[in-house]
Structures are given as structure tokens and as C-alpha cells.
Amino acid sequence: MESPRHDNGCVGIRVSCGICPRKCHLAEGAVGDCQARRNVGGRIVPLAYGRPCAVALDPIEKKPLFHFLPGATALSLGMAGCNLHCRNCQNADISQASPTEIPAENLPPGALVSLMDRTETRVVAYTYTEPFVAFEYVRDCARAVRATGGFNVLVSAGYVNPGPLAELIPHLDAANIDLKTMSDEGYHTMCGARRDPVLETLRALARSPVILEVTNLVIPGFNDAERDLADWCAFVADDLGVDVPVHFSRFFPRHRLADRPPTPLATLRRAAEIARDHGLRNVYCGNVDDEAVTLCPVCGTDLIRRVGFTVLSNALVNGRCHACGQKIYGRF
Numbered sequence: 001m002e003s004p005r006h007d008n009g010c011v012g013i014r015v016s017c018g019i020c021p022r023k024c025h026l027a028e029g030a031v032g033d034c035q036a037r038r039n040v041g042g043r044i045v046p047l048a049y050g051r052p053c054a055v056a057l058d059p060i061e062k063k064p065l066f067h068f069l070p071g072a073t074a075l076s077l078g079m080a081g082c083n084l085h086c087r088n089c090q091n092a093d094i095s096q097a098s099p100t101e102i103p104a105e106n107l108p109p110g111a112l113v114s115l116m117d118r119t120e121t122r123v124v125a126y127t128y129t130e131p132f133v134a135f136e137y138v139r140d141c142a143r144a145v146r147a148t149g150g151f152n153v154l155v156s157a158g159y160v161n162p163g164p165l166a167e168l169i170p171h172l173d174a175a176n177i178d179l180k181t182m183s184d185e186g187y188h189t190m191c192g193a194r195r196d197p198v199l200e201t202l203r204a205l206a207r208s209p210v211i212l213e214v215t216n217l218v219i220p221g222f223n224d225a226e227r228d229l230a231d232w233c234a235f236v237a238d239d240l241g242v243d244v245p246v247h248f249s250r251f252f253p254r255h256r257l258a259d260r261p262p263t264p265l266a267t268l269r270r271a272a273e274i275a276r277d278h279g280l281r282n283v284y285c286g287n288v289d290d291e292a293v294t295l296c297p298v299c300g301t302d303l304i305r306r307v308g309f310t311v312l313s314n315a316l317v318n319g320r321c322h323a324c325g326q327k328i329y330g331r332f
Ligand code: SF4
Pocket: 017, 018, 019, 020, 021, 022, 023, 024, 031, 032, 033, 034, 035, 036, 037, 082, 083, 132, 133
């Protein structure tokens, strides 16, 4: 910490935010790159604490999480601000805004628990933008949810420092992390970020008891080359494990990529083929009309069938294949 004298004559304490690799060094009153954290009197304060700007009931399949309580409803919270600036962001209206600019609900952790009761939900999802920029709120909510016997799921880009991640992991039950590309340069040009912290987040979650799923939004001309997809699949298989479910999602024109075409279905199907060639056992295509089927990795029996976010059938017995007894990755 240092105490510079400002132009206005005030003495202020500069502090660094330790949440993400940007390490914003903020003067008194200044707001970080994410627009969601401010230096108030020498303390970094999350501006969206208790103030989610998006509150909705979603199928858990929408996160997407296919191997965690299929068919469950997730009470989903999103807070304004984000530490990435993705050119393709589909929630830019809230992610690229400050909590001070956007209407929000008044939902401190205690009120969240009451809302779970009223909506008869057991799962809370921290989603839509980057939950870590509201770290203290997410952590406190997650503790309160756990105390009721409920479940916490995180949907994140994974651009976070190891400390906050380690503090949150014990409160998490499942997570879907975006791994946008294996190219560090690609992270830089598409999101203004770096790749390696995301890889470390994924490795840490894979070592933990949290059920982990990984999403790849396949964007034409960005990450859809055979080599890119093969590198991505090799990382998941080698560093996270072949059972970790992967979702290749179809891109639609958005935000600063409004002039780019949607992902051809053939590209998504090719990505899934490459993933299976790398030994990945739970491979899905998202934002498509196709059925998404979970197969037993040992005997090939159809176990869970879905269309869109709807579960059509679930033939698991105590989390195992009903035909051969193989344990299936996830929590069911
Ligand atoms: S969370 Fe926000 S304020 Fe903190 S380092 Fe990251 S971008 Fe900066």
C-alpha cells in the first residue's frame, strides 16, 4: 500500500485488487477494469454486493451442466460488470456495465435463501457475467445456500487468481468454465485477457470434488480450425480427464462480432468427432436442435436423452449405468 497525495489535496490509499490477474491498482474512489469493484477508503468493495441485476429460474441444462442434477431448476443470479471484454459477448448490456448504472434487485444472502424457499429451488447458479467480480457476494451466498442443504454452481470464464478460487471451491458443487481457445494470442485479441490463468483455474477445479464441465463456443475464423480444436481437446483429455463433459456451442452473431456468420453445424459435429478421437467420453453440441445423449462409456447404453434444455429420459440408477453398473461422471 502507498498513500499518494491527490491533485485535490486529499490523501488516499492506493490498493490492489487480488481477485483476478488484472491486479488493478486503484486510487481512492477508482473503479477496476471490470467496473464492479471500487477502492473505498483503502478497501476494495464489490459494487454489486446484494444487488444482482439478473435473477431468473433456468433449467440447469442451460448453464450448460449436463452431469449435475439433470432436470433441476437453477435460481440464477447475474451481477453487472466483467473482467473480460469478449467481442462476442451475448450479455454485453450487463457485463460491460457498472452495477451503479443498471437496475438491480435487493437480494442479500439471507433474502436469497428466502427466495429459494418461495421458488422451491435447491440450486443457485452464479452466471450470465463473471461471478468473481462480485466475489464476496457470491462467497457469502454460497455459504448461506450450503447451510440450507442447497447446491451452488458457478458459470465462469475462469480468469481469476488462485486465492479467491481456492476460497470458493469448498462451497461449490458444480462449475462450467469457458475455455475459449488454447491460443494465448486468441485470448488477447478476442477478450483482452490471457490464457494461462484460465488453464490453472481448470486444473484446480479438476483436482477438486467440484463437478466440472467445459464449454467451447466455436466461432468461425477464431477457434474453429482443426489444429485449434485438437489442441483444445488434448488439453481437456490430458490435464482435466477424459470423463469431464465438454460442450461445443454454436456461435450466433453478437456484440462486436455481429457481422460474423453462425457456426456451421458441420463444424460443431467435426469438433465433437475430434473430441471423441481424443478419448473424451462425454461430448455435446450446444445451441442446436439435435438430441444430446449421454452414453455409458463402457457398454454404450443410452442413459440420458435431452432436446434443448429438456430432459426426455434418464435411465441412470444411483448414478450408474442400469445395464452394466458403470459409475457415470457427475452427480445425479
Ligand atoms: S476483479 Fe476487477 S478490479 Fe479486481 S483485478 Fe480484476 S478487473 Fe481489476
